[in-house]
Structure formats: C-alpha cells, structure tokens
Amino acid sequence: MSSYNVFSYIPIMKNEFILKTSIDKKTCEELIEATKDKLDEDIQDNLINVRRTIWELHTDEDTSSVVSKIMDHANLCIRTRLNYPHPNQNQPPFFDNKMFFYSFATFNAWVAQYKDESFVEPHCHIEYPNFWSCALYLSTGGNETSLSFLSDEAPSFNQNKMKIPCKEGDMLIFPSNLIHYTNDTFDKRIIMSANMYAGFCPNFMNYGNPQAEETTEEL
Numbered sequence: 001m002s003s004y005n006v007f008s009y010i011p012i013m014k015n016e017f018i019l020k021t022s023i024d025k026k027t028c029e030e031l032i033e034a035t036k037d038k039l040d041e042d043i044q045d046n047l048i049n050v051r052r053t054i055w056e057l058h059t060d061e062d063t064s065s066v067v068s069k070i071m072d073h074a075n076l077c078i079r080t081r082l083n084y085p086h087p088n089q090n091q092p093p094f095f096d097n098k099m100f101f102y103s104f105a106t107f108n109a110w111v112a113q114y115k116d117e118s119f120v121e122p123h124c125h126i127e128y129p130n131f132w133s134c135a136l137y138l139s140t141g142g143n144e145t146s147l148s149f150l151s152d153e154a155p156s157f158n159q160n161k162m163k164i165p166c167k168e169g170d171m172l173i174f175p176s177n178l179i180h181y182t183n184d185t186f187d188k189r190i191i192m193s194a195n196m197y198a199g200f201c202p203n204f205m206n207y208g209n210p211q212a213e214e215t216t217e218e219l
Contacts, residue, residue: 007081012151012162018174021077023070025169028138031070032190034063035111048119052112058194067109070171071194074134075104077173078198082132100200107131109194111138118185122150124177130199131176134192140168141188147172150179 010018038060039051054060058067079102107126125133135147148163164172174180176195 007077010162010164012149012174012178016175016178017082018149018164018172018178019077019082020164020166021073021171021173022169023073023136023171027066027069028136028169030066031063031111031192032138034066038063039111039113047112048121049115050112050118050120053110055108055110057109057111057192058106067106067192067194070136070192071106071109071196074132074171074173074194074196075198078132078196079104082173099203101203102198102200104196104198107195107197109192111190111192114185114187114189114191116186118189120182120185122179122181124179125195126176128176130197132173132196132198133176133178134171134173134194134196135166136171136192136194137166137168137190138192139188139190140166141186142168143186143189145182145186145189146184147180147182148184149174150181 008020010020012018035053035057038053038057040053057063058071125131137145144165144167146163146165148161150161166172
C-alpha cells in the first residue's frame with residue numbers, strides 16, 4: 001500500500017460521488033500504534049460493541065502529526081478531484097481567478113476498533129454544505145470489508161443501497177450528508193474516520209474588483 005495517486009469515482013447519486021483512494025501501510029501502522037492506548041469501550045453513540053478514541057484526535061499531541069498527513073491527502077483529493085461542478089474539472093486556479101478563496105479544516109477525527117459482533121447503525125455525519133467525511137481502513141486483518149450507502153438514486157436496478165468493498169489502506173471520501181452503515185465487521189478491523197470542511201468562498205475583501213467599486217460609488 002504505497003500509492004497516494006490512485007483514484008476511482010463511485011457514483012452514488014445523480015450529483016454526488018464517492019472517491020476511493022489509498023494511504024500507505026506505514027502511515028496506517030503509525031496511527032494504529034499511536035492510538036492503541038487511547039481507546040474507550042464505554043463510548044457507544046452509533047457504534048455498538050466498538051472501542052474508539054475521542055472525536056478530536058487531530059488535536060492530540062501524540063496523533064496530530066500522522067492525522068495531519070492523512071488529512072493533507074484528503075485535502076488534495078477534495079480540492080482537485082471532488083469540489084467542482086464536475087469531478088473532472090480539477091483546476092483550482094479557475095476558482096482562484098474568480099475572486100474565490102479555498103478553505104480546508106479538519107472538523108473532527110477518531111479511530112475505532114471493531115469486534116466480530118460489532119455493528120454501525122445507519123447514520124450521516126454533518127448536513128451542512130461543503131462538509132466531507134472519510135473512512136480510512138487502517139487494518140482489516142487481511143480480509144476484505146465494506147461500507148454501505150443508502151440512496152434513492154443508487155445506480156443499480158431496484159436497489160436503494162450500494163455496498164463498496166474495501167481493503168487495508170483504502171480510504172473513502174464522501175459528502176457528509178450521505179447515510180451509511182456497516183454490519184461487515186470482525187476483529188482487527190480498525191477504521192479512522194474524520195469530518196472536514198472544504199470549499200471555495202467569495203472573497204468579499206477583494207477591493208481590486210472594479211465592479212464592486214462602481215457599485216459602492218452608486219450607493
């Protein structure tokens with residue numbers, strides 16, 4: 001697992017895509033090691049029989065550097081592959097030249113370790129615009145696992161869900177409002193999840209815009 005430059009698009013709705021990419025094995029192992037003493041079995045939320053870390057793993061001094069490395073890759077994926085009217089329009093300067101500025105921030109991040117009888121209930125993360133989520137498969141014990149998404153527009157005949165197979169090192173990046181779940185769990189299945197803001201915002205402070213100056217004078 002050594003490629004940061006392999007991407008595949010998975011259509012889930014008419015105007016939404018899931019991006020599958022990968023993180024190298026060394027980085028995955030570093031995060032597993034850094035979080036092995038930070039797991040809490042009493043945290044349940046929508047994860048049943050799962051041990052996980054706190055939400056703010058990206059601010060923990062023991063894990064922030066490796067989480068930041070992973071988020072840098074997620075940022076690259078979103079900015080150049082996803083955050084456009086069409087996923088093939090991977091030219092950030094197009095928006096920069098239109099007086100927009102790009103902003104990226106990790107909202108939260110956590111690691112969860114599963115058991116054979118674990119279950120993740122259907123849920124979505126955040127429903128605000130320009131929020132993205134990711135699921136990084138740090139370890140699968142050599143097995144293949146999956147993440148399922150619910151959609152009324154799934155591109156399969158008479159199907160309202162899509163099951164995406166994942167192996168160790170795979171990372172899925174998807175809009176945070178997509179409902180997803182898994183019952184495909186087992187020992188040694190370790191996942192890092194995160195929510196991120198990434199979007200282009202109008203630069204209202206750009207006083208070099210002649211049209212804006214003309215409007216001000218008219219007022």
